[in-house]
Amino acid sequence: xxxxxCLKQVPATDTxxxxxxxxxxxxxxxxxxxxxxxxxxxxxxxxxxxxAGKATEVITFTVGGADAEARIRDGLARxxxxxxxxxxxxxxxxxxxxxxxxxxxxxxxxxxGLVFAGRQSVDGDSSTVPAMIAELMGASQVSWVDKFEVExxxxxxxxxxxxxMREVVTGKLPxxxxxxxxxxxxxxxxxxxxxxxxxxxxxxMSVAELGVDAGSVGAGAALVTFTNMGPPPERPAxxxxxGDTASAVxxxxxxxxxxxxxx
Amino acid sequence: xxxxxxxFCEFEGGAPRKTALExxxxxxxxxxxxxxxxxxxNADSSALGANGAHKVYQxxxxxxxxxxxxxxxxxxxxxxxxxxxxTLIASASSIARDALPRLAARLGAGLGxxxxxxxxxxxxxxxxxxxxxxxxxxxxxxxSPVAIFTLRPNSYPVGPAPGGSASVVLVDAGIxxxxxxxxxxxTLAPDSTAVDxxxxxxxxxxxxxxxxxxxxxxxxxxxxxALGATAGASRAxxxxxYAGHGEQVGQTGKVVNPSLYIALGISGAIQxxxxxxxxxxxxxxNKDPEAPIFQFATYGIVGDLFEVAPMLQAELxxx
Numbered sequence: 001x002x003x004x005x006c007l008k009q010v011p012a013t014d015t016x017x018x019x020x021x022x023x024x025x026x027x028x029x030x031x032x033x034x035x036x037x038x039x040x041x042x043x044x045x046x047x048x049x050x051x052a053g054k055a056t057e058v059i060t061f062t063v064g065g066a067d068a069e070a071r072i073r074d075g076l077a078r079x080x081x082x083x084x085x086x087x088x089x090x091x092x093x094x095x096x097x098x099x100x101x102x103x104x105x106x107x108x109x110x111x112x113g114l115v116f117a118g119r120q121s122v123d124g125d126s127s128t129v130p131a132m133i134a135e136l137m138g139a140s141q142v143s144w145v146d147k148f149e150v151e152x153x154x155x156x157x158x159x160x161x162x163x164x165m166r167e168v169v170t171g172k173l174p175x176x177x178x179x180x181x182x183x184x185x186x187x188x189x190x191x192x193x194x195x196x197x198x199x200x201x202x203x204x205m206s207v208a209e210l211g212v213d214a215g216s217v218g219a220g221a222a223l224v225t226f227t228n229m230g231p232p233p234e235r236p237a238x239x240x241x242x243g244d245t246a247s248a249v250x251x252x253x254x255x256x257x258x259x260x261x262x263x
Numbered sequence: 264x265x266x267x268x269x270x271f272c273e274f275e276g277g278a279p280r281k282t283a284l285e286x287x288x289x290x291x292x293x294x295x296x297x298x299x300x301x302x303x304x305n306a307d308s309s310a311l312g313a314n315g316a317h318k319v320y321q322x323x324x325x326x327x328x329x330x331x332x333x334x335x336x337x338x339x340x341x342x343x344x345x346x347x348x349x350t351l352i353a354s355a356s357s358i359a360r361d362a363l364p365r366l367a368a369r370l371g372a373g374l375g376x377x378x379x380x381x382x383x384x385x386x387x388x389x390x391x392x393x394x395x396x397x398x399x400x401x402x403x404x405x406x407s408p409v410a411i412f413t414l415r416p417n418s419y420p421v422g423p424a425p426g427g428s429a430s431v432v433l434v435d436a437g438i439x440x441x442x443x444x445x446x447x448x449x450t451l452a453p454d455s456t457a458v459d460x461x462x463x464x465x466x467x468x469x470x471x472x473x474x475x476x477x478x479x480x481x482x483x484x485x486x487x488x489a490l491g492a493t494a495g496a497s498r499a500x501x502x503x504x505y506a507g508h509g510e511q512v513g514q515t516g517k518v519v520n521p522s523l524y525i526a527l528g529i530s531g532a533i534q535x536x537x538x539x540x541x542x543x544x545x546x547x548x549n550k551d552p553e554a555p556i557f558q559f560a561t562y563g564i565v566g567d568l569f570e571v572a573p574m575l576q577a578e579l580x581x582x
Contacts, residue, residue, distance in 0.1 A: 013514050013534045017398040026399065037515050097368055122514055124394055126376050131332075131364035140444040141332055143361040146508065156448075160509065161330070162357050163275065163462075164453030171445035181515060182508035223373030228402040232393070232540060238560040240552075248564045249574045252546065255562055260544045262465070262523040263490065263579070 001173075003046040004112035005080065006103060006130070007060040009033040009071040010123040023229045035071050038118025040186035041179040045148060046116050047079045048184065054150055055114070057081045061106050063091060063099050069202060076197035077189035083200070084110070088207040093219025096124075100132035101217055105210040108137055114155075115176040119144045127178070134176035142169055146182035264349035264408045266296030266386065269342065270316065271353035274306040282354035282416045282462065284314050289419045290352060291315035295383040300429065301342045301351075303327055303335060312429030319429045320346055324438040333444035335362045340369060341436030343409060350388055352381065355413040355461075363411055373405035376413045379520070379541065388412065396514035396537030416462040417520045457493040460512065465492035465523040466542075468512055471499035472528025472550070472568060479505040482572045483527060489576045495519065495539075497529045513538035527568040531556030548572070 011017075011031045018027045035043075046058045060075045060083045062068050072083045086102050107115055115137075120127035127143075134141035147158035153173045160180070161167045189197070207214050215221060241248040241255075256263045268290045272283035283300075290298040291314075300316035302308050304327045308319040322338040339362060343351060353359040355377050367374035378390035379400075390403035390412050403412070453459075460466065467490060469483035479500065487494040496506035498513050512519055514534040524542035529535060531547070531554055539545070540559060547560035548571045557563045564571055 011395070013396075013537075014532075015395075015398075016533070017395050019399060026395065096364070096374070097371075100368060122396060125396060125518075127360055128364035128367070128374055128376060131361060132368040135336075135365040135368040141361070141365065142445055144357070158451070160357060161450070162273070162459065164457070164459040164509070166451040166453070167330075167447045168449035168451065169445050170448050175445075180508075181511065223371070223405060223407040224375055225404045225406070226394070226401040227404060228391075229394075229399050230401075232397055232400055235540070235545075235559055235561075238545075238547075238557065238563055240557065240563045240565060245564070245566050245570055245574060248566065249571060249578050252562055252564060252575065253578045256523070256544070256546070260523075260561065262544050 001055050001113040002057045002059060002110060003049060003055045004107045004110060004115045005039070005043045005046045005058060005060045005075070006115065006117035007039050007043065007062045007072065007075050008036045008121045009064060009068045010036045010121050013037065013122060019229050024226055025229065033071060035074060036118050036121045038120060038122070038179060038181070041181065041183045042116035042118050043075055043078060043080065044184045044186040045179060047187070049150060059084060059110055059112065061103055062086070063102060072202055073197050074189055076200040077193040078187055079193060081200065083202040085202055085204050086210065087204055090207050090214040090218045093222055094217050095222040095224040096126055096128045097132055097223060098217035098221055100129050100136055102207060102210055102212055103129070104133045104136035105212050106205060107133065109210065113173045114150065115139070115174070117176065117178050119178040119180045130176050130178040137174065137176070139174040139176050140171045141176045142171065143178045144180045145177050146180045148177055148183065265347045267346055267348040268293070268296050268298050268350045268352060269301050269320065269346050269348035270298060271301045271351065271359065272311055273354065273356060273358065274302070274304070277307060279310050281421060282356065283311070284421050285416070285419050286352055286354055286414060287311060287314040287316055288422060289381060289414065293381060293383045293388060295386055295388055299346055299348065303338045308429065308431060310424070312427050313424040315425060315427065316429045319431045320434050321431055322434045322436050322438070324436065326438050326440050326443050329447040330358055331443040331445055331447070332361055332365060334438050334442040336365045336369065337438055337442050338436050339363070339366045341434050343370070345432065345434045349409060351409070351411045353413050355415045359413045363413065367411055370409055371407060372409040372411050373407040374411045375403035375405055378403060378412055378414050379418045381412060381414060393541070396518065396534070397540050398537060415520055417464070457487065460493050460495055460510065460517045460519050463493040463519065463521050465490050466495045466512070466519055466521045467492045467525045467527065468495035468497065468529060469500055469505065469527045470497040470529035471503060473500060473505050476505045482569065486572050486576050489579050492523070497535050526556055527572055529556055530554045531559060
């Protein structure tokens with residue numbers, strides 16, 4: 001069985017955001033990119049299943065330009081066998097559904113039986129693409145898993161449910177699982193891994209090569225658009241409660257009760 | 264598609280969740296069209312009419328007894344078709360996060376998730392939501408005939424029920440056991456009885472300065488319990504094993520929206536601030552007067568958390 005892993009590059013989590021002149025997106029010049037942290041759990045889970053003899057090949061799938069190759073190489077250095085990079089000018093301005101269309105087509109073309117993705121990418125924070133891929137592939141899905149096991153054509157997973165509850169679920173492959181923190185501890189690339197990755201293949205695919213209608217992706221097909229991007233509202237200046245600890249604490253309780261009215 | 268707004272109402276223990284009332288009241292306040300409620304499964308829906316729904320679309324089937332993506336997605340699609348509603352809104356819950364992207368892909372509907380604001384822009388509903396973990400906010404515009412939005416819990420206050428009643432429309436979605444694709448075979452109770460972080464009204468969080476799991480349990484959790492709050496933690500505290508993964512607040516943990524957030528020994532890294540900066544009141548306790556958290560705090564105490572937290576707990580007990 002082949003396992004597909006969705007890999008996205010995102011601005012490093014300590015990036016300070018600057019917004020473009022149209023207020024539709026952030027400026028990405030001199031932003032440092034890294035693998036989306038949740039995708040690292042996805043890749044690690046795939047590599048562990050391959051090591052356990054439950055998969056023959058781990059392939060990463062990325063929508064992105066040539067600038068994403070450093071992150072893709074990092075995935076190969078950690079142990080993925082090869083990578084598919086989907087790159088096409090027609091994809092500019094795609095919404096989540098547009099991206100899901102090309103990813104689903106690429107995953108299907110490779111005949112993967114199991115897909116791991118991060119529970120969300122930490123840029124758009126939408127957490128929508130994995131379930132959309134599942135629908136478009138005709139696969140089942142399980143969201144935000146922190147435990148995953150596969151046996152034959154069946155899987156068992158644990159996921160967070162409402163109210164702090166956790167659920168144990170079972171289903172059949174093919175499945176798209178979105179991965180949460182706690183699933184595993186991602187490995188780093190080793191030096192031999194980095195050297196080996198240099199000769200691993202990154203296949204570049206266009207929208208047409210995937211058999212996807214160019215009119216169903218990109219800005220023209222986007223059902224969701226972002227406008228009016230701005231910084232969060234400034235918080236009013238706070239107050240440091242001075243004096244000895246005992247008087248600061250009783251002043252705090254008074255303020256929480258009488259001024260803020262939150263207790 | 265009509266201008267009707269269909270509100271997905273979740274229930275717990277036979278009663279609508281607070282988020283359901285928040286959604287209904289906000290939908291009515293939008294004034295963009297008649298508001299109806301969607302109930303999946305069996306529940307007493309009379310409270311929904313009192314909170315502004317003029318109709319309740321109810322989809323029931325034995326196969327909906329516990330959540331599954333397949334059966335629920337089918338239920339959502341059938342209710343949208345039966346109502347002809349042009350807008351579906353839901354709370355950003357675990358059900359919505361799982362089923363609604365799948366529904367959106369099936370229907371070719373635009374989906375705007377994790378909104379903290381929904382407004383009426385000339386009859387069209389526009390959302391506003393945080394991106395980059397709250398470092399920026401953006402308007403979410405949907406072009407498709409059916410628009411789907413999710414709203415984060417605690418985005419709007421819940422007022423008293425205005426009163427009213429709803430007629431119930433039973434929707435036959437033809438759901439059978441065959442639609443249960445991924446089956447729930449077990450439920451694990453949470454470690455504590457506290458409200459889930461993402462819905463909590465009050466949160467007490469601890470950072471690396473707690474120095475051990477024992478001290479986290481001895482200082483953060485009792486203060487949280489005394490306040491009726493949920494315990495949270497910084498990434499550093501979680502990675503060090505002082506608290507569970509599910510308790511992490513921040514960019515790679517949970518994004519929370521409480522009325523009161525108390526940060527004990529948390530310096531306020533940008534990734535942590537991203538997860539809690541929309542809290543209405545932030546209290547910071549830190550030894551370091553230069554800690555960035557103080558720039559975001561409503562009230563700050565420069566001091567030793569091991570001294571401040573027990574004193575605060577005692578002061579609260581005094582009433």
